[in-house]
Amino acid sequence: MRLEATGNLKKLISGYYSDLKKYADSGKPIAWVNVGIPCEIFYAMDIFPFYVENYGAMLGARKEAVKYSKFAETDGVSKHTCSYLRSTYGSLLSKEGPIGKLPEPTILVETSNSCVTVLSWWRLIEKATNVPCFLFDSPMVEYESSGNHLAYQVSETKRMIRFLEEKTGKRFDLNRLKEVVKISNEGKRLWRETMELRTNHPSPLTGADLFTHMFPMVALRGTEQYLEHLRMLYKETKERIKRKEFPVAKEKHRFLWDNLPIWHDLRLFEELAKKGINFVTDTYTQAWGDKFMGEVSLDDPIKGLAYYTGGGFLNVHIKKRLAVLLDIIKLYDVDGVVFHADRSCKSYSLIQVQLADQLRQNGIPSIIIEADHNDTRDYNRDSIIARIETLSEMGER
Amino acid sequence: MIDNCSAILDEFRTIRKTPETYLKNIDKPIIGYFETYVPEEIIAAANMHPLRISPDNAPITIGNSKIESFACPVSINFLDQLLSGKLSFLQGVIFSRYCDSMRGVADIWQENRGKSFYHFIPYPTIATSESINFLSDELEKLAEHISDYFNTKISEEAITEAIRISNKKRLAVLKFYDLVKKGELLISSSDFFAIVSLATIMDSIEYTEKLERFIDQYEPVSNQNFGSNIKVAVSGIMLESMQFFETMDKVGLRMTVDDLMFGSRAFKGLISKEKAGLYQAIAKRYLNKVPCSVKGNLDLRIDELVNDCRESGTKGVIFYIVTFCDSEEAEYPILKKRLLEKKIPVIAIEGGYRISSTGQLLTRLEAFAEQIGERL
Numbered sequence: 001m002r003l004e005a006t007g008n009l010k011k012l013i014s015g016y017y018s019d020l021k022k023y024a025d026s027g028k029p030i031a032w033v034n035v036g037i038p039c040e041i042f043y044a045m046d047i048f049p050f051y052v053e054n055y056g057a058m059l060g061a062r063k064e065a066v067k068y069s070k071f072a073e074t075d076g077v078s079k080h081t082c083s084y085l086r087s088t089y090g091s092l093l094s095k096e097g098p099i100g101k102l103p104e105p106t107i108l109v110e111t112s113n114s115c116v117t118v119l120s121w122w123r124l125i126e127k128a129t130n131v132p133c134f135l136f137d138s139p140m141v142e143y144e145s146s147g148n149h150l151a152y153q154v155s156e157t158k159r160m161i162r163f164l165e166e167k168t169g170k171r172f173d174l175n176r177l178k179e180v181v182k183i184s185n186e187g188k189r190l191w192r193e194t195m196e197l198r199t200n201h202p203s204p205l206t207g208a209d210l211f212t213h214m215f216p217m218v219a220l221r222g223t224e225q226y227l228e229h230l231r232m233l234y235k236e237t238k239e240r241i242k243r244k245e246f247p248v249a250k251e252k253h254r255f256l257w258d259n260l261p262i263w264h265d266l267r268l269f270e271e272l273a274k275k276g277i278n279f280v281t282d283t284y285t286q287a288w289g290d291k292f293m294g295e296v297s298l299d300d301p302i303k304g305l306a307y308y309t310g311g312g313f314l315n316v317h318i319k320k321r322l323a324v325l326l327d328i329i330k331l332y333d334v335d336g337v338v339f340h341a342d343r344s345c346k347s348y349s350l351i352q353v354q355l356a357d358q359l360r361q362n363g364i365p366s367i368i369i370e371a372d373h374n375d376t377r378d379y380n381r382d383s384i385i386a387r388i389e390t391l392s393e394m395g396e397r
Numbered sequence: 398m399i400d401n402c403s404a405i406l407d408e409f410r411t412i413r414k415t416p417e418t419y420l421k422n423i424d425k426p427i428i429g430y431f432e433t434y435v436p437e438e439i440i441a442a443a444n445m446h447p448l449r450i451s452p453d454n455a456p457i458t459i460g461n462s463k464i465e466s467f468a469c470p471v472s473i474n475f476l477d478q479l480l481s482g483k484l485s486f487l488q489g490v491i492f493s494r495y496c497d498s499m500r501g502v503a504d505i506w507q508e509n510r511g512k513s514f515y516h517f518i519p520y521p522t523i524a525t526s527e528s529i530n531f532l533s534d535e536l537e538k539l540a541e542h543i544s545d546y547f548n549t550k551i552s553e554e555a556i557t558e559a560i561r562i563s564n565k566k567r568l569a570v571l572k573f574y575d576l577v578k579k580g581e582l583l584i585s586s587s588d589f590f591a592i593v594s595l596a597t598i599m600d601s602i603e604y605t606e607k608l609e610r611f612i613d614q615y616e617p618v619s620n621q622n623f624g625s626n627i628k629v630a631v632s633g634i635m636l637e638s639m640q641f642f643e644t645m646d647k648v649g650l651r652m653t654v655d656d657l658m659f660g661s662r663a664f665k666g667l668i669s670k671e672k673a674g675l676y677q678a679i680a681k682r683y684l685n686k687v688p689c690s691v692k693g694n695l696d697l698r699i700d701e702l703v704n705d706c707r708e709s710g711t712k713g714v715i716f717y718i719v720t721f722c723d724s725e726e727a728e729y730p731i732l733k734k735r736l737l738e739k740k741i742p743v744i745a746i747e748g749g750y751r752i753s754s755t756g757q758l759l760t761r762l763e764a765f766a767e768q769i770g771e772r773l
């Protein structure tokens with residue numbers, strides 16, 4: 001069951017990439033950034049934030065990640081490293097990709113709030129492009145950024161703004177940031193409310209839907225088109241409930257997905273939906289929900305953005321990860337958890353055995369399946385489906 | 398070498414072979430850590446013994462079932478040592494944000510440690526005045542945590558003394574490096590490794606005293622009488638396999654420079670007095686030390702390596718990559734390009750914390766020795 005909003009999403013994505021080209025053609029600044037970086041500041045300063053992970057996900061979804069990874073592997077980058085890194089760096093080296101040669105960055109901006117791998121990734125890009133690079137430093141926190149950590153994140157945000165001003169000649173204007181943050185807040189509210197509609201029995205959305213529609217949450221927060229899209233998505237989801245049109249009308253199982261999706265096989269969710277298995281929530285899209293990216297106060301937007309950068313989903317320790325899992329399992333009435341052990345993402349995956357054990361101790365059936373979000377090599381779809389089916393054998397609703 | 402000197406070397410060799418026997422005689426509580434960003438000075442100031450845990454040689458018992466197979470083998474070994482109780486002689490462990498595999502180990506251990514002491518230092522990645530302030534606060538929190546947990550007091554005097562002792566040790570190790578680099582101290586790769594790696598295992602005062610005596614009493618032997626003679630550098634993060642270094646000895650490759658996490662990168666840079674206080678001084682040193690690739694800044698590390706190679710007349714670099722160590726795996730192309738630009742041949746060898754096939758390693762090292770093998 002296809003969402004009408006998906007048509008708009010396609011427009012949004014092609015608009016994003018044509019804007020990227022427009023910025024390049026007119027000599028306007030382009031920053032290659034990673035997902036932890038708050039795009040609101042970039043939009044407020046008219047610097048184009050090119051989210052490299054997003055580009056990686058696009059290569060993954062188009063099943064082109066391996067093709068480009070091979071360029072990186074030939075350059076000496078090991079096959080064991082994150083497939084986002086390999087595929088995007090490979091595309092950069094090959095000067096090819098779905099949009100042709102990637103427009104050159106003016107600057108690079110990275111943050112350490114998701115993994116250490118990003119640091120190596122940006123280093124490779126930096127050596128290949130030879131443009132100034134800024135690292136937004138974000139040490140890990142237990143639950144959230146506070147005290148000296150928050151003060152540090154505020155100072156990092158300000159240091160980043162100074163870097164942006166210096167390297168692009170663009171001026172930072174707090175009032176403009178407030179306007180952008182206001183839109184961003186409104187979109188975040190809509191995203192949260194859309195996610196919450198999935199608490200409905202049956203859920204109006206499948207597991208794949210929000211993975212597909214998270215693009216604006218990552219890359220367009222604070223823009224008009226983002227808000228328009230999220231309104232559309234919310235409205236359509238709500239109408240489905242009203243009209244009782246559900247993608248999995250008889251949900252035999254309401255499962256939770258932990259980790260990135262397998263971008264090259266989002267159809268897996270459709271396949272499972274046919275068997276009455278619906279993924280009604282996941283931890284990945286929650287990373288853009290209010291637990292990790294809530295409303296930013298307009299009184300002090302820098303502090304608010306710094307707070308969410310510092311407390312990003314992959315910057316917190318296991319206790320918070322477990323608390324969030326337990327919370328959403330309850331909220332979405334989940335009866336089984338599938339942990340996707342993503343070979344690429346150690347930062348996300350390496351505590352999953354522990355988390356699964358702890359969930360089982362709480363009476364929540366949990367299994368671990370292994371795959372890679374982008375790399376199609378060694379992907380065994382049949383065995384993954386079989387494993388998920390064993391989880392469903394633990395009892396029907 | 399005069400007798401006394403070889404006696405000291407023998408002692409180093411014995412301790413390296415069976416560190417557990419040595420550690421049994423330490424009469425202080427022992428706190429473990431896994432990488433050299435955790436400041437040993439703070440542990441020592443609490444009158445405890447700071448011990449850098451190294452991968453052991455025993456087969457994994459439980460670690461494999463508690464973490465995904467694509468975690469790096471060193472981290473699996475560490476987790477195994479923790480969960481299986483092999484490290485139960487420790488009073489606690491301290492982690493810092495190091496790599497993506499070790500953050501997993503830290504989290505898993507946090508949930509399984511029972512009541513034993515555990516501390517995670519939220520470590521900055523860069524060295525700015527703000528990050529130094531931040532780390533300084535965090536180190537103070539670490540000291541408070543140790544004090545509260547063990548009901549002890551970490552005084553300013555104790556920290557000052559611990560800094561003095563660690564600095565003295567660093568100077569002794571750096572002197573050792575310098576003599577090896579200049580060719581005034583000829584030593585095999587396995588002995589080089591034993592000596593350097595023990596600096597973060599043994600009691601600092603005892604180690605420094607022994608190393609200083611070893612250096613003082615060392616009498617030069619001529620190159621001709623020394624077997625391993627092709628000078629090489631070894632670069633990497635965690636390479637702690639004696640077998641590896643012994644294989645280097647066999648093929649005549651002599652490590653004269655190291656660029657390892659527990660090696661030169663742990664000792665370069667002293668802690669200097671800071672008006673802003675002791676924690677600031679410690680934070681400043683650790684954030685400015687030659688970084689590991691997990692800090693995403695390879696330039697200083699490569700510059701140091703290239704300089705050391707130049708100063709010592711080193712003929713090539715062996716880059717040891719632990720499988721699944723993303724930071725090293727991803728940065729290898731950068732390192733390789735830079736070294737080749739400087740006309741320094743490099744060979745990458747990938748493996749775990751143990752050498753599974755010495756035959757294969759031997760063949761590769763022999764080939765490398767042949768490639769660079771201009772004898773001195």
Ligand code: SF4
Binds near residue numbers: 347
């Ligand atoms: S390792 Fe994980 S968090 Fe890091 S870039 Fe890859 S997918 Fe993202």
Ligand code: SF4
Binds near residue numbers: 469470471497634
């Ligand atoms: S070898 Fe690399 S991945 Fe493994 S524990 Fe050390 S730094 Fe981490």
